[in-house]
Amino acid sequence: MIMTGIFAEQTVEVVKSAIETADGALDLYNKYLDQVIPWKTFDETIKELSRFKQEYSQAASVLVGDIKVL
Structure with missing residues (x-):
């Protein structure tokens, strides 16, 4: 033991x-x-990508609305 x-x-x-x-x-x-x-650059890139995503999503919804109107 x-x-x-x-x-x-x-x-x-x-x-x-x-x-x-x-x-x-x-x-x-x-x-x-x-x-x-470079974390600061990485964070800025992520913010920029998020902004693009939001802008493109908004533009896509307007485009879909325009197509439905046609």
Whole structure:
């Protein structure tokens, strides 16, 4: 029973260490992404695409209305 307890404690420590290592790696990855991806430009692009979508949707509804009138 003592051996099982030792192995269990070692396993817990290995898992804790793996989680901490993965957490650190994720932090580094996120910092790298923040440097590589110009988030401000990305956000502006998304806003512009959303605006185009809205404008084209409005234009399409007017066009459909015009076609129905014909």
